[in-house]
Amino acid sequence: MSDSRPIGVFDSGVGGLTVLLELRRQLPAEDVLYLADLAHFPDVPRPQQQVRELTLGIIDLLAGMDTKLVVIACNTASAAGLHAARERFEIPIVGVIAPGAQAAATATRNGRVAVISTAGTLASQEYLHAIKEANPGVSVLGKAAPELVDIVEDGDADTARADAALSDVLADVFAWGADTLVLGCTHYPLLRPALQRVIGRRRVRVVDSAETTAARVRRILDVNRLTGGAGAGAVLEVLVSGDPDRFAMTADRLFEEPLPAPTAISIGLPPVSLAAAT
Amino acid sequence: MSDSRPIGVFDSGVGGLTVLLELRRQLPAEDVLYLADLAHFPDVPRPQQQVRELTLGIIDLLAGMDTKLVVIACNTASAAGLHAARERFEIPIVGVIAPGAQAAATATRNGRVAVISTAGTLASQEYLHAIKEANPGVSVLGKAAPELVDIVEDGDADTARADAALSDVLADVFAWGADTLVLGCTHYPLLRPALQRVIGRRRVRVVDSAETTAARVRRILDVNRLTGGAGAGAVLEVLVSGDPDRFAMTADRLFEEPLPAPTAISIGLPPVSLAAAT
Numbered sequence: 001m002s003d004s005r006p007i008g009v010f011d012s013g014v015g016g017l018t019v020l021l022e023l024r025r026q027l028p029a030e031d032v033l034y035l036a037d038l039a040h041f042p043d044v045p046r047p048q049q050q051v052r053e054l055t056l057g058i059i060d061l062l063a064g065m066d067t068k069l070v071v072i073a074c075n076t077a078s079a080a081g082l083h084a085a086r087e088r089f090e091i092p093i094v095g096v097i098a099p100g101a102q103a104a105a106t107a108t109r110n111g112r113v114a115v116i117s118t119a120g121t122l123a124s125q126e127y128l129h130a131i132k133e134a135n136p137g138v139s140v141l142g143k144a145a146p147e148l149v150d151i152v153e154d155g156d157a158d159t160a161r162a163d164a165a166l167s168d169v170l171a172d173v174f175a176w177g178a179d180t181l182v183l184g185c186t187h188y189p190l191l192r193p194a195l196q197r198v199i200g201r202r203r204v205r206v207v208d209s210a211e212t213t214a215a216r217v218r219r220i221l222d223v224n225r226l227t228g229g230a231g232a233g234a235v236l237e238v239l240v241s242g243d244p245d246r247f248a249m250t251a252d253r254l255f256e257e258p259l260p261a262p263t264a265i266s267i268g269l270p271p272v273s274l275a276a277a278t
Numbered sequence: 279m280s281d282s283r284p285i286g287v288f289d290s291g292v293g294g295l296t297v298l299l300e301l302r303r304q305l306p307a308e309d310v311l312y313l314a315d316l317a318h319f320p321d322v323p324r325p326q327q328q329v330r331e332l333t334l335g336i337i338d339l340l341a342g343m344d345t346k347l348v349v350i351a352c353n354t355a356s357a358a359g360l361h362a363a364r365e366r367f368e369i370p371i372v373g374v375i376a377p378g379a380q381a382a383a384t385a386t387r388n389g390r391v392a393v394i395s396t397a398g399t400l401a402s403q404e405y406l407h408a409i410k411e412a413n414p415g416v417s418v419l420g421k422a423a424p425e426l427v428d429i430v431e432d433g434d435a436d437t438a439r440a441d442a443a444l445s446d447v448l449a450d451v452f453a454w455g456a457d458t459l460v461l462g463c464t465h466y467p468l469l470r471p472a473l474q475r476v477i478g479r480r481r482v483r484v485v486d487s488a489e490t491t492a493a494r495v496r497r498i499l500d501v502n503r504l505t506g507g508a509g510a511g512a513v514l515e516v517l518v519s520g521d522p523d524r525f526a527m528t529a530d531r532l533f534e535e536p537l538p539a540p541t542a543i544s545i546g547l548p549p550v551s552l553a554a555a556t
Contacts, residue, residue: 083403086414092410098411125365132364132371133411136498137502224389
């Protein structure tokens, strides 16, 4: 038995492409509907409640497109909206926090895990809870590093600007003695070369959610008999609200094969004024 | 290397004894400090915030008694206080919800899990989230059944009164088609004989948290190199605030060997007036 419906994946910006890349690699036979909501999620801090409403609106849209499972490929949206989404929708929904948290809890040898993320994700404490759920004996240090998102979005991920920002953010992490660092934002895997320079010879293992989330999706499809499309050439459809050039720039950097041209969409959510974001 | 400090276990009432029984069975070499706070947790619905404060106060007390790990052996207190406790204390803290939830997500064949619990536990939605975290493809039906606690506390667990109450509570569960039932309150395992009568020949698997929580504690001690006391006769110390007779009645029913005489304690928390509970 197989289920040929697509997997829905969405992100606020370009970071979710790191998750998409892993999903394509690990589940090459699955159709994917990828939605990048660049219009509603400019990377400014928003109140949790607003992120939650936007997340629910997009999942509603994807569920209406006959997806069999939805991945919230964004840490901030997972932190703010995963619980509410699971209370509201029957379709299986996967966030990116628990998979990375479990990988980190397993990876650490000295029981000290640091997490860098946006301010919204840090405030939610979802990483702390997910890591302690995996192993309550692990200590967690959270650090907000929102400037790293701008650096990636500006195309400066592999520059001296990135090195300087990472040195600054990671000083506390090194001083605290973490042996495991979680990249708690889907943008951050794009900083891997700069991260390696800043970490240098320190014994710090870097964990991101992209690979572990894709592995999680594979297992969930399997357990629930939702695996599909075996044999057929899998289709990737990309929907983008807002500026498609910003999307294309990161997509070109990450993917060897060009992605299909994105379809511009207008999402039926009220645009949120920046003045309201506090 | 071994760690001879005791495990701390606490409950609001007598239900936690079902968890204690399993801990003694699975970890016979571990010292245990068991605290039953009968004075502060009479089984009336309390606001979440109040349960959280009481939970934090008791963990503070147990941490001060040099325990190496604390088990919140009560679903209502786990639902209200586990997250806050993990944010506040460095000592590993284990709740009873996730272990039972994971066992249920693994046990179900048709993807329909029902959970009976107190009203506070249901309102928290912690079971729904823990089950969907284990497998987001599982559907969850929650039912509050607070009257079952009174039945157990009154010593009527194996009577026609219990059968009638369970028939009433489980009618929806049977109609919905659940193949797995989680006993989401540590009192409920005492109702097993009545449950078996009411379930009859229906194919419904019953999962409780006592066994899975003890297994979880064993694994956490192991992973974090906190296992202790190998060889020595393990000591169980029992502290009870409030009415020791109520405690002794259930203890006698559950344990073949008599438990040590409880030490009466007065816990330094302000008694909460019933009038304030809404």
